[in-house]
Amino acid sequence: MRAVRLTVTAAATVAALTAITACTAKSEAKDGDAIQVTAADSQCDTSAKSVPAGQVTLQIENKGSKATEVEILFPDDRIVSEKENIGPGTKYTLTAEVKAGSYEIACRPGMKGHGVRQQLTVTGGSAAKRDPKLDTAVADYRRYAQDQADETVPRVEAFAKAIKDGDLEAAKKAYATSRIGWERTEPVAESFGDIDPKVDVRADGLEQGQKWTGWHRLEKALWEDKKIGDxxxxxADQLVTDLKDWQERVGKAEITPTSMANGAKELLDxxxxxxxxxxxxxYSHTDLVDFKGNVEGAQKAYELLKPVATKNDAALTTELDQQFSALNTLLDKYRTDPSQYDFVSYDKVTEDQRKELSDKVNALAEPLSKLAATVVK
Structure with a gap:
């Protein structure tokens, strides 16, 4: 579940434009040069306002007091690439492939709202010729994302039917499995900007004035409130409608080798x-089902990119293979049925066990952060 982006009101637009003018843009980046992005609580300074088409690298430093999110956005707010949860005082390198056109670089302190934005113009030119295996990887991943959406809708319809029938136990049983396809391909869904806030936002992620809808609102009703009302x-009907919208739009998502690699890292995040x-x-403590879905989605993107990544950095893919295997082996210890997507309730997982899981995630996330730059060498 990513931070929420809502349609901005006129007042918010004025505020956003004011924030944009506070940003600085110093020069045109040359081919291969990184754009330095300095994020703070009320600023988003960039070292360039123009860059040639092709591989774009952002060298991000958060000098603010809050965790921030940095995004490259299309004019309609679709996400080209992003990095969430950049903590205060930390740095991150984001690599993306960008075609000629107009974009924005957005810094969103606290990972909420419209954020502070800087215009970015990507000029034409000859982008580097890429390995045909990467085109195959993108095509295969696009089919995978569509398959996950197609499989999710019937599961969500079954979840919604149980709710409409007033069957509390059946609805609880259908909840976690209805989320698997979404969790595997969440970065693709999030790239549209407006779907995730409707279906996967938590109570503490709501923007001011936003109505709480989606899976987690229903999760609270089933487990905490223990009731199903009108x-x-x-x-439940609205959740089905919103996810059918996602299903229809998946095929239009902007997918590149770097967005696949960055998306895999986002899933680990x-x-x-x-x-x-x-x-x-x-409320449901079904976190390990989502956990497994995220890991599977990250591993799928990695495996599709692996032929090119191995050619460019065999040591990296060897390490990634080992770390994915170690994390999956640890997760399997928490399965209650090896043949099903059934895991122990997360409230039964001790603090020491959570620490072990966290350590394994971090051990995988570090080399996975290098995948995007590796596949476009």
């Missing part, structure tokens, strides 16, 4: 910031 039945902590499914 409102929950309406929300999702695990580290939401699943390991127990925050994601705080």
């Amino acid at each position: 409102e929950e039945k309406t929300l 999702e695990v580290a910031t939401g699943k390991v902590t127990g925050e994601e499914d705080r």
Whole structure:
């Protein structure tokens, strides 16, 4: 679940434009030069406002007091690439492939709202010719993302039917499995900007004035409130509608080798910031199902990119293979049925066990952060 982006009101637009003018843009970056992005609580300074088409690298430093998110955005707010949860005083390198056109670099302190934005113009030119295996990887991943959406909708319809039938236990049983396809390909869904806030936001992620809808609103009703009323039945229908919208739009997502690699890292970040902590499914404690879905989605993107990554850095893929295997082996210890997506309730996982899971996630996340730059060498 990513931070929420909502349609901005006129007042927010004025504020955003004011913030943009506070940003500085110093020069045109040359081919291969990184753009330096300095984020703070109310600023987003960039070292360049123009860059040639092709590989774009952002060298990000957060000098603010809050965790921030930095994104490269299309004019319609679709996400080209992003990095969430950049902590105060930390740095991160984000690599993306960008075609000629107009974009924005956005810094979102606290990972909420419209953020502070800097215009970015990507000029034409001859982008480097890439390995044809990367085109195959993108095509295969696009089919994978569509398959996950196609499989999710019937599961969500079954979840919604149980709610509309007033069957509390059946709805609880259908909840976690209805989320698997979403969790495997969440970065693709998030790239549209407006779907995730409707279906996967938690109570503490709501923007001012936003109505709480989606999976977690229903999760609270089922496990904490222990009731199904007319409102929950309406929300169940709305969840199906919103996910059918996602299903229809998946094929239009902008997917590149670097977005696949960055998306794999984002999925590990999702695990580290939401699943390991127990925050994601705080009422149902089905976090390990989401955890496994995130890991599977990250591994799928990696495996599709692996032929090129191995050619460019065999040591990196050897390490990634080992770390994925170690994390999956540890997760399997928590399965209650080896043949099913059944895991122990996360409230039964001790602090020491959570620490072990966190350590394994971090051990994988570090080399995975190098994948995007490796596949476009």
